[in-house]
Amino acid sequence: MNGPSKMPKIIPTNDAKLVNQQPAISTPTNGNPSGRSEAPWKRKQLEHVNADGSLDLSKLSMRRNSSYGRIPSETQEAKVLVIYTGGTIGMMRNEKHALEPRPNEFVRKIRKYPNMHDDVYASKRFGETKNMAPLVLPYVEGQHRRILYQITEYEPLLDSSNMGVSDWVRIATNIQQSYEFFDGFVILHGTDTMAYTASALSFMFENLGKTVIITGSQIPIFETRTDGKDNFTSALILAGNYIIPEVCIFFNSRLFRGNRTIKISCESLDAFNSPNTAPLAKMGINVEIDFRLIFRSCTMEKFMVHTKLAENVGLLRLFPSISIGTVKAFLQPPMTGIVLQTYGAGNFPTSRADLIDILREATARGVLIVNCTQCNEGSVCELYETGRLLQDIGIIPGYDMTPEAALAKLAYVLSKEGWDHEMRMLMMKSNLRGELSRERNPEMQEYDLIDAVARTLQLTSTKELHQLKSTLFPAMVNSAVIAGDVSKLSNLKGYGADLSVENYDRRTALHVACCEGNFDVVQYLLQHGVAVHVRDRYDHTPLMDAILHDHHQIIGLLVKCGAHLTGSIRAIGESLCNAAAKNLPNRLESYRIAGADLSQEDTCGRTALHMAAMHGNMAALRYLVKKEVEIDAVDYLGLTPLDYAIKLNTTPVIDFLLQKNARRGEEIDGDTKSPDSFES
Ligand code: ASN
Numbered sequence: 001m002n003g004p005s006k007m008p009k010i011i012p013t014n015d016a017k018l019v020n021q022q023p024a025i026s027t028p029t030n031g032n033p034s035g036r037s038e039a040p041w042k043r044k045q046l047e048h049v050n051a052d053g054s055l056d057l058s059k060l061s062m063r064r065n066s067s068y069g070r071i072p073s074e075t076q077e078a079k080v081l082v083i084y085t086g087g088t089i090g091m092m093r094n095e096k097h098a099l100e101p102r103p104n105e106f107v108r109k110i111r112k113y114p115n116m117h118d119d120v121y122a123s124k125r126f127g128e129t130k131n132m133a134p135l136v137l138p139y140v141e142g143q144h145r146r147i148l149y150q151i152t153e154y155e156p157l158l159d160s161s162n163m164g165v166s167d168w169v170r171i172a173t174n175i176q177q178s179y180e181f182f183d184g185f186v187i188l189h190g191t192d193t194m195a196y197t198a199s200a201l202s203f204m205f206e207n208l209g210k211t212v213i214i215t216g217s218q219i220p221i222f223e224t225r226t227d228g229k230d231n232f233t234s235a236l237i238l239a240g241n242y243i244i245p246e247v248c249i250f251f252n253s254r255l256f257r258g259n260r261t262i263k264i265s266c267e268s269l270d271a272f273n274s275p276n277t278a279p280l281a282k283m284g285i286n287v288e289i290d291f292r293l294i295f296r297s298c299t300m301e302k303f304m305v306h307t308k309l310a311e312n313v314g315l316l317r318l319f320p321s322i323s324i325g326t327v328k329a330f331l332q333p334p335m336t337g338i339v340l341q342t343y344g345a346g347n348f349p350t351s352r353a354d355l356i357d358i359l360r361e362a363t364a365r366g367v368l369i370v371n372c373t374q375c376n377e378g379s380v381c382e383l384y385e386t387g388r389l390l391q392d393i394g395i396i397p398g399y400d401m402t403p404e405a406a407l408a409k410l411a412y413v414l415s416k417e418g419w420d421h422e423m424r425m426l427m428m429k430s431n432l433r434g435e436l437s438r439e440r441n442p443e444m445q446e447y448d449l450i451d452a453v454a455r456t457l458q459l460t461s462t463k464e465l466h467q468l469k470s471t472l473f474p475a476m477v478n479s480a481v482i483a484g485d486v487s488k489l490s491n492l493k494g495y496g497a498d499l500s501v502e503n504y505d506r507r508t509a510l511h512v513a514c515c516e517g518n519f520d521v522v523q524y525l526l527q528h529g530v531a532v533h534v535r536d537r538y539d540h541t542p543l544m545d546a547i548l549h550d551h552h553q554i555i556g557l558l559v560k561c562g563a564h565l566t567g568s569i570r571a572i573g574e575s576l577c578n579a580a581a582k583n584l585p586n587r588l589e590s591y592r593i594a595g596a597d598l599s600q601e602d603t604c605g606r607t608a609l610h611m612a613a614m615h616g617n618m619a620a621l622r623y624l625v626k627k628e629v630e631i632d633a634v635d636y637l638g639l640t641p642l643d644y645a646i647k648l649n650t651t652p653v654i655d656f657l658l659q660k661n662a663r664r665g666e667e668i669d670g671d672t673k674s675p676d677s678f679e680s
Contacts, residue, residue, distance in 0.1 A: 076539060078145040078183040078240030079134070083171055086157035087190030089217040089228040099220065101157035109222060110135060110151070116233070121146070137236055142286070144506075144537075147240040149186070160190025160197070160216075165411075168200045169307045175205075175212065176305040180564050183533075184211040184239030188232065191216045191263060191271055194249060198258025199405040202247040202433045203412035206304040207297045209533050209562050211239045214258060215250040218269050227252065227269045234283045242287075243531045244280060246295055246434065255281035257295065259405040259435040262376060275377040276400040276437065292498055295434030296529025302562040310414035313337040315403055317374065324354045331358060337368040337410035339403050340390075346371045346380030346397065348390050356393060363394030366421055368414065370428055372398035372406050379437070396428045399436040409435060473497035474509075481509045481525075484518040493528065500530045505537040514546040514554055522546075522554050532563040541566060547590040555593045565594050573602040580608035581615050585623035592627065599629045605636035613641035613657065616650035625660055 084090060090106045091099040110116045111131075118138040119130070126133035137147040152174065158167065175185050189197060198214050205212070213235040221228030235250040247258040251272040260274035281289040312334045316327070318341060331338065340359075342348050348371075349355070363369055371380050371390050379400035391397060398406045409432065413424045431438065453468060477497055480488040493499060502508055510530045513521045522542075526532070535541055543563040546554045565572060572591070576598065579587035588608060592598055599607050609629050612620040625631065632640050642661070645653040 076145045076535075077148055079181065080147055080149040080184045080186055080236055080240045081175070081178050081182040082149050082151040082186045082188060082236070083174060084151055084153045084157070084188040085160075085163070085167065085171065085190075086154065087160050087188060087194075087216040088219070089188050089190075089215075089221050089232065090157065091220045092222060101159075103155060103157060104153070106153060107135070107151045114138070115229070137233065137240075140237055143237055143241050145183075145241050147236050149236055149240075158190070160193040163190070163193055163197065165200075165309050165311065168197055168204065168309070171197070172201060172204045172305045172307060176303070179210070179303055182210075185213070186232070186235045186239050187212070187214040189214050189216050191218065191251075192266075195258070195261045195263055195272070195402065195404045196408065198247050198249050198261060199402070199408035199435070200309065200411070202257075202259040202405075202435065203408055204306050204309070205247060206306055207299050207301045207562065208245045208247070209243075209297070209303055209531060211242060211244045212247045213239050213250050213255070214247065218267075218271055230283075237287070238281060238283075242281075242289060243534050244289070244294055245297065245531060246280070248280060253283045254279040255283075255289075257293075257434050259408070259433055260402060262402050262404065264376070273376075276379070276402075277434075291500060294500070296500065296531070298527050298529045300523070300526055300557075300561055302560065306412065306415070308415045309408075309411040310336055311411070313339075313407055313410045313414065315339045315341060315407055317341040318343065318348070320349075322355070324358065327355055327358055331362040331367060333365075335362075335367060337370075337414050338362075339370050339372050339398065339406040339410065340395065341372055341374045341403055342380070342390070343374060345378060346373055346390065350389055356389070359390075359395065360393040368410060368424060368428060369395045370398040370401075370406050370410060371395050372401055372403050396425055398428075399438055401436045405435040469496065470501075474501050474503060477501070477509050478512055481513045481518075481521055482516060484516065484521055486520050486524045489521065489524055499525055499528050502534065502536075506534065507536040507540075508534050508542070510534070510542040511536055511540065511545050514542040514551065514558070515549050517546075517549055517551040517554060519551075519553050519557070522557060526557070526561050532558055532561050535566070539567065543594055547587070547594055550586045550590045552590060552593055555590055559594060563594075565591075565596060569600060570603050572596050573600040573607070576600055576608040577602045577606055577611040580611035580617060580620040580624070583612070583615070583617035583620045585619050588620060588623055588627075598624060598627050599633060601633070601635070605634070607633045607635075607641075609633060609641045610635055610639070610644055613645040613650065613653045614648060616645075616648070616653055618652055618656070621653060621656060625656075631657070631660060631664075 084106055086101050088099060090101055092102045092105065094100050115138060116135070118136045121136045121138075122130040122133060125136070134148045134150045137149065139146065154170070171187060178185075187197075194214055194216060201212065201214075215231045215235040217226060217228030217231050219226045219228060221232060230253070231250055234253070234255075238244065238248075238250065238255060244255070249256045249258045249261045249272055252270045254272075256272060256274040256279050257277055260277045261272050262275070263271055264273045265271045278290065278293060280293050281287065314330065314335065314337075316330050316338055340348075359369060373380050380397045381399075401409070409428065413419065413427045416424070416427075419427065429438070453472065457468070473492065473496075476492055477489065477499060480492060489499070499509055508530055510522065510525045510532070511534070513525055532542060540548075541563065543555065543558045543565065546558060576588060576591055576596065579591070588598060599609075601607055607629065608620065609624045609631065610633065611617075612624060632642075634640055639647075642654065642657045645657060
């Protein structure tokens with residue numbers, strides 16, 4: 001894998017080429033996550049702030065995805081990062097009435113649009129800093145979260161015809177750097193090459209767990225008649241409220257899987273379609289999401305970005321009487337991968353022995369050639385001898401992949417260093433990101449169980465059966481989770497149950513499993529694509545449920561799969577203080593495994609160690625000292641944990657902390673005994 005493996009040291013605002021007209025959502029004022037000024041007597045240096053005042057993400061640990069702004073919000077909010085790359089959506093007319101992108105205008109203008117930005121909410125939320133704060137989407141009836149969005153404008157703004165691999169890498173890298181700070185991502189992009197970008201990003205993003213939506217428009221957003229406003233607003237609503245862990249394209253009321261999409265019109269507002277897969281969602285009066293269609297990564301890995309793509313790949317479209325010279329020239333080295341666009345269901349002129357010989361030579365040299373149809377709809381299959389022949393000479397069937405997806409997939413597969421030729425052939429035939437369908441949809445297999453109930457209730461129509469399934473399956477899945485019965489879960493899946501479904505409290509089977517604490521069940525659900533980032537009605541992620549039930553092994557597993565703590569860092573500080581006040585070292589350990597900084601302060605600047613000292617809780621105190629928290633942390637009253645212990649006269653705590661301080665003094669003088677020795 002070629003993606004950067006380390007946490008980046010900078011956030012997008014520090015990208016020299018980015019033009020930001022707003023502070024990063026995750027960048028609180030003065031580097032102080034609470035957004036207020038630092039207590040003057042506070043001795044501690046903010047270790048996550050660089051000398052130049054920028055944030056060092058590698059040191060933030062739990063100080064991620066923090067809330068920001070003057071006051072914590074009472075409303076549930078979602079944070080969406082918008083990357084504005086260019087395209088018609090943001091263009092304006094010049095004196096000659098021609099459309100052109102205008103740098104640094106987009107955010108300024110959007111801020112003045114009452115249906116794109118709620119100034120009243122922004123004033124309450126951010127006070128006098130509101131003009132520098134993120135934009136706020138006005139309240140949307142029926143949606144549970146308020147969308148706060150930050151627009152990052154690229155420089156230069158591009159017509160999408162001018163975009164290429166380096167632009168995809170830039171977008172992918174920016175999303176990777178911001179991944180834990182935002183709930184979802186929207187990319188504003190020109191329509192001309194949108195399907196190529198969507199296809200490429202879908203492969204570059206490995207183990208994607210959050211929603212990424214690319215959108216644009218046929219008419220600029222600032223014109224009176226525009227499709228841009230609806231496309232942009234809908235993309236924000238979907239990205240902030242729903243976990244659809246795919247790279248999607250939103251256009252003209254429909255959300256498509258990006259790598260299934262083609263541009264079908266340069267005039268109509270209905271510019272995109274995905275002929276071989278139904279839309280993932282439709283925005284009518286209501287938002288209708290087809291959760292069963294969503295492609296879910298079933299790996300147990302964290303989100304990664306693969307930034308290296310093979311460049312010597314191309315599209316070769318057959319036409320009657322194509323010359324041997326053209327094909328020969330096209331297949332010459334350094335070409336390593338070709339999408340061959342054939343007729344109908346993958347047919348090639350069998351009468352052209354000259355061409356067949358050249359193709360055979362190329363596959364023998366190791367060039368990957370994928371057979372895709374020139375038709376927009378349908379799949380390459382072995383129906384005709386003219387198609388079967390290509391497989392015989394080592395050409396890979398591309399099934400129903402779009403040419404854009406096949407090309408992007410070739411660029412991805414050919415750049416995977418750990419894969420040999422056989423593996424690459426296999427991967428090209430496999431469904432990696434929902435880009436192709438090979439088998440019959442398993443959904444329509446036997447429904448014995450449902451059938452039996454349906455017969456008893458005399459339900460016959462497809463709609464009735466659908467309703468029955470959506471009522472029965474979630475209850476059955478939950479009872480299997482509570483019973484810790486993985487084989488029952490697997491049977492239910494076989495019967496067509498959707499393991500990712502959310503209940504009325506927006507809780508999933510994974511939330512329940514994380515409370516119950518059965519490791520195998522949690523692992524099974526994760527392996528079958530249930531999202532780690534879903535937040536329920538009470539803003540709890542599955543990770544938070546596992547923490548509150550102290551299932552350490554499960555917390556570790558969730559973190560391995562990319563789960564992270566969310567919400568305000570002061571709230572985490574408060575939870576740690578609570579755990580210490582209740583003398584719960586186990587809970588403190590849960591937070592630590594989840595990525596919390598055990599020295600995190602609460603709203604009064606107190607740490608868990610202050611609370612443990614204040615309450616005389618030796619178990620929590622020992623645990624915290626063993627984990628090397630800041631022993632001399634000073635709260636907003638200027639007091640250390642030892643000061644509290646002295647004021648409250650908690651003798652064992654005083655003895656322990658004094659002994660610890662004395663030992664530290666000895667260590668400084670050359671004694672290097674481990675802190676564990678305090679345990680005895
Ligand atoms: N030429 C424009 C682009 O692709 C078309 C559009 O955005 N509608 O950037």
